[in-house]
Amino acid sequence: xxxxxxxxxxxxxxxxxxxxxxxxxxxxxxxxxxxxxxxxxxxxxxxxxxxxxxxxxxxxxxxxxxxxxxxxxxxxxxxxxxxxxxxxxxxxxxxxxxxxxxxxxxxxxxxxxxxxxxxxxxxxxxxxxxxxxxxxxxxxxxxxxxxxxxxxxxxxxxxxxxxxxxxxxxxxxxxxxxxxxxxxxxxxxxxxxxxxxxxxxxxxxxxxxxxxxxxxxxxxxxxxxxxxxxxxxxxxxx
Amino acid sequence: xxxxxxxxxxxxxxxxxxxxxxxxxxxxxxxxxxxxxxxxxxxxxxxxxxxxxxxxxxxxxxxxxxxxxxxxxxxxxxxxxxxxxxxxxxxxxxxxxxxxxxxxxxxxxxxxxxxxxx
Numbered sequence: 001x002x003x004x005x006x007x008x009x010x011x012x013x014x015x016x017x018x019x020x021x022x023x024x025x026x027x028x029x030x031x032x033x034x035x036x037x038x039x040x041x042x043x044x045x046x047x048x049x050x051x052x053x054x055x056x057x058x059x060x061x062x063x064x065x066x067x068x069x070x071x072x073x074x075x076x077x078x079x080x081x082x083x084x085x086x087x088x089x090x091x092x093x094x095x096x097x098x099x100x101x102x103x104x105x106x107x108x109x110x111x112x113x114x115x116x117x118x119x120x121x122x123x124x125x126x127x128x129x130x131x132x133x134x135x136x137x138x139x140x141x142x143x144x145x146x147x148x149x150x151x152x153x154x155x156x157x158x159x160x161x162x163x164x165x166x167x168x169x170x171x172x173x174x175x176x177x178x179x180x181x182x183x184x185x186x187x188x189x190x191x192x193x194x195x196x197x198x199x200x201x202x203x204x205x206x207x208x209x210x211x212x213x214x215x216x217x218x219x220x221x222x223x224x225x226x227x228x229x230x231x232x233x234x235x236x237x238x
Numbered sequence: 239x240x241x242x243x244x245x246x247x248x249x250x251x252x253x254x255x256x257x258x259x260x261x262x263x264x265x266x267x268x269x270x271x272x273x274x275x276x277x278x279x280x281x282x283x284x285x286x287x288x289x290x291x292x293x294x295x296x297x298x299x300x301x302x303x304x305x306x307x308x309x310x311x312x313x314x315x316x317x318x319x320x321x322x323x324x325x326x327x328x329x330x331x332x333x334x335x336x337x338x339x340x341x342x343x344x345x346x347x348x349x350x351x352x353x354x355x356x
Contacts, residue, residue: 066344
């Protein structure tokens with residue numbers, strides 16, 4: 001298949017499991033699944049106790065679905081997906097992709113090709129702050145909150161990432177097994193925990209410039225960053 | 239309130255925080271919590287029976303000066319302790335619910351999950 005100006009052998013993507021945690025995303029989930037399924041045949045969707053038609057839409061697709069009977073938060077959904085990945089040893093890599101339609105499949109493909117070509121890298125995380133063009137797309141207030149969050153995580157968690165909360169990641173099995181099992185933060189604070197665990201690990205990682213589509217109204221609110229900061233301060237989980 | 243009394247006040251709060259948060263919850267910490275709560279109940283009963291002796295006596299001992307102030311400080315310490323203990327208990331309950339929910343998702347509530355098995 002020819003995409004991104006490169007000829008890609010889609011069979012080489014059999015080693016990848018694409019993990020989509022979804023909660024009340026009936027408007028976006030079908031588009032997201034359809035766009036990923038063009039390139040990847042192994043997709044795992046975790047329905048995190050949705051109360052709308054998200055589960056029905058997922059069940060109509062041919063892909064694997066695990067359902068949390070109650071809503072726990074994205075961190076818990078990722079944790080369930082990572083447990084599943086560890087059990088199924090035929091996959092070498094796992095990629096996490098948001099269900100709200102903010103991520104682009106082109107970025108995912110680029111990151112997948114990058115991690116396959118660089119054998120030393122165990123993890124690639126998307127970043128909105130590596131290129132000026134992608135930075136400009138971030139709404140003004142959100143941009144500065146993300147910059148503040150980055151400083152906060154750099155100081156208190158020794159995080160080495162430029163983008164504090166980016167859900168687009170491609171991870172090798174070794175880093176998941178040794179660092180990312182047992183995510184303790186169930187809500188959005190899991191992103192800080194993942195950054196912290198990757199940063200303090202011995203595994204090599206890199207960031208990749210990606211673009212985020214902010215047209216979706218269901219995405220995380222800016223005020224939720226306050227919740228995350230308070231959770232990080234008053235929780236002894238790391 | 240003297241500087242010594244203030245120091246004791248903050249040490250008590252710090253100790254309560256340490257007991258409920260820093261140490262792992264095991265049988266020993268649970269036993270200490272029970273001893274603290276029982277002591278508190280005995281103190282409360284004693285205060286009702288002989289207020290002048292216990293309230294004003296403890297106020298003088300801590301250098302608070304007035305009995306009602308001592309009661310206020312005691313109330314702050316107790317309510318903080320209850321907050322910390324409840325917060326910890328809620329966090330533990332959440333953790334258990336998450337483990338259960340994840341187990342249900344992985345073992346019962348799934349579709350096509352065996353397709354990936356080797």
